[in-house]
Amino acid sequence: MPKRVQGSMKICIIGAGFVGLATGVTLGKQGHEVVFSDIDPGRVKSVNSGILPFFEPPLEKELKALVRKGKLTATTDSVGAVSASKFVFVCVQTPSLPSGRIDTRPVKSACNSIAKALRASNDYKVVVMKSTVVPSTTDSLVLPIIEKGSGKSAGKDFGLCMNPEFLQEGSALRDSMEPSRIVIGSLDKRSGDMLESLYKKMKSPLLRTDIRSAEMTKYASNTFLATKISYSNEVANMCERFGIDSEPVLKAVGMDPRIGPLFLRPGVGFGGSCLPKDVRALRDRARLDGYNSRLLSTLLAMNDEQPQEAIRLLEKAIGDIGSKRIAVLGLAFKGGVDDVRETRALPLITHLLAKRARVVAFDPMAIPNFIRLMPTIEYASSAAECLKGADGCIVQADWPQFKKIGKREISSMRQRVIIDGRRCLNPAAVRRAGARYLGIGYGLQEKD
Ligand code: UDX
Ligand code: UDX
Numbered sequence: 434m435p436k437r438v439q440g441s442m443k444i445c446i447i448g449a450g451f452v453g454l455a456t457g458v459t460l461g462k463q464g465h466e467v468v469f470s471d472i473d474p475g476r477v478k479s480v481n482s483g484i485l486p487f488f489e490p491p492l493e494k495e496l497k498a499l500v501r502k503g504k505l506t507a508t509t510d511s512v513g514a515v516s517a518s519k520f521v522f523v524c525v526q527t528p529s530l531p532s533g534r535i536d537t538r539p540v541k542s543a544c545n546s547i548a549k550a551l552r553a554s555n556d557y558k559v560v561v562m563k564s565t566v567v568p569s570t571t572d573s574l575v576l577p578i579i580e581k582g583s584g585k586s587a588g589k590d591f592g593l594c595m596n597p598e599f600l601q602e603g604s605a606l607r608d609s610m611e612p613s614r615i616v617i618g619s620l621d622k623r624s625g626d627m628l629e630s631l632y633k634k635m636k637s638p639l640l641r642t643d644i645r646s647a648e649m650t651k652y653a654s655n656t657f658l659a660t661k662i663s664y665s666n667e668v669a670n671m672c673e674r675f676g677i678d679s680e681p682v683l684k685a686v687g688m689d690p691r692i693g694p695l696f697l698r699p700g701v702g703f704g705g706s707c708l709p710k711d712v713r714a715l716r717d718r719a720r721l722d723g724y725n726s727r728l729l730s731t732l733l734a735m736n737d738e739q740p741q742e743a744i745r746l747l748e749k750a751i752g753d754i755g756s757k758r759i760a761v762l763g764l765a766f767k768g769g770v771d772d773v774r775e776t777r778a779l780p781l782i783t784h785l786l787a788k789r790a791r792v793v794a795f796d797p798m799a800i801p802n803f804i805r806l807m808p809t810i811e812y813a814s815s816a817a818e819c820l821k822g823a824d825g826c827i828v829q830a831d832w833p834q835f836k837k838i839g840k841r842e843i844s845s846m847r848q849r850v851i852i853d854g855r856r857c858l859n860p861a862a863v864r865r866a867g868a869r870y871l872g873i874g875y876g877l878q879e880k881d
Contacts, residue, residue: 447522448543450471451489453524454485466504524564529714559624568718570648571595589621603768614639614640615637663736666702668874669873669874676876701781702740705775705776750850760846762829763829771796778830779807781829782807795815822847824848849869
């Protein structure tokens with residue numbers, strides 16, 4: 434293990450978003466001094482008060498404690514923050530452009546700040562790309578911007594690493610403190626060694642690679658997860674038509690150690706800030722080199738269509754949904770978070786509205802974010818209120834509290850039909866509460 438990093442280090446995190454805050458809190462907890470830089474003054478103020486700009490309670494608790502101890506601060510002055518630090522983590526967002534390509538403008542802007550700070554410094558700093566970028570972005574975009582703007586040479590005057598994150602929302606702190614693996618791609622050995630020793634307190638397996646391999650690892654991982662989910666959806670769609678419950682089938686499939694049990698839950702498709710965007714970005718990147726990825730195109734097409742499976746089940750139960758009142762439970766891209774980026778609730782509700790259904794929606798945390806995407810539908814203040822007078826309900830996100838829906842809520846529905854779009858409810862319990870249960874991949878019609 435290299436021993437180049439001794440004691441507490443000064444660390445700058447550019448981008449106080451999900452990944453930046455989880456990374457900064459993890460390093461702060463390990464005794465380092467962290468400064469977040471963000472262009473959004475509201476976000477900076479919130480972080481300095483120990484308040485997270487999103488819902489992730491365990492992370493917020495640790496953030497608060499570290500801010501109170503003076504270990505974490507935030508600023509809008511990115512150049513100053515870089516100047517004062519030994520390691521600079523780039524954690525800005527890389528959203529999809531309409532073509533599927535990633536928008537690298539936030540990364541470029543972060544690199545310009547880094548270059549400005551390096552120009553006025555003779556200190557060897559390590560720049561670490563954590564933002565998800567397609568292979569060759571770090572060496573063909575990040576590196577030249579920093580070298581040109583600073584007048585310094587990568588590998589000599591400053592170090593450059595690519596260190597992808599694999600954290601899931603809802604368990605960001607745990608995933609960041611105990612990652613399944615740490616991948617360090619480095620341009621020069623010195624910066625790779627320094628980053629490796631920064632992580633010396635972590636027990637996770639660590640892999641050293643070149644920069645492009647590290648970039649590709651993130652895409653290869655996320656597109657595989659998307660494949661597993663889509664495969665489960667494919668099996669579930671067939672099971673439902675064959676009159677089979679997909680749950681024991683996929684459970685048995687997952688017991689094969691070559692396959693594994695996780696990410697085999699069927700539903701209305703994958704959403705979130707990473708999976709859909711990364712599948713699109715890798716497909717686009719492959720095209721640039723003349724490769725047409727049929728697998729990635731199919732994943733995207735399947736994921737587009739999957740919300741319609743829930744609507745098909747609803748129509749199977751209640752017939753034409755035109756002018757019917759349909760309750761949608763769960764607006765976040767998954768249960769337990771308030772994030773609505775690429776949530777499947779959006780295409781689901783859009784299809785329901787296109788069929789002239791009257792939609793009433795509820796989510797325990799995500800309504801303030803979702804209302805910006807869909808200001809005109811009706812929102813309920815509880816699951817019970819959402820179900821009142823409904824002609825059917827589709828569960829879109831696996832919030833644990835939806836399992837508690839019982840006789841009282843069900844009896845207030847006009848037509849007692851629950852479509853489980855995430856296979857997160859207990860079919861027998863729903864039936865005992867008096868509703869007809871249909872779910873993605875649930876084909877035991879004889880019991881209904
Ligand atoms: C992360 C990754 O970095 C992204 O590449 C990955 O694919 C998804 O996860 P995330 O942490 O979710 O992105 O981004 P977000 O929560 O949007 O936060 C990014 C932050 O960077 C925002 O607070 C934004 O204000 C800030 N930012 C953006 C800057 O400080 N400077 C910029 O120039 C642009
Ligand atoms: C994902 C990756 O898991 C993580 O490693 C990466 O760093 C960021 O992207 P996250 O966006 O938090 O994390 O969501 P994840 O838990 O992976 O779920 C993504 C979507 O897939 C959600 O819409 C979820 O409901 C869906 N999903 C997940 C399924 O439909 N079935 C499953 O079995 C698992």
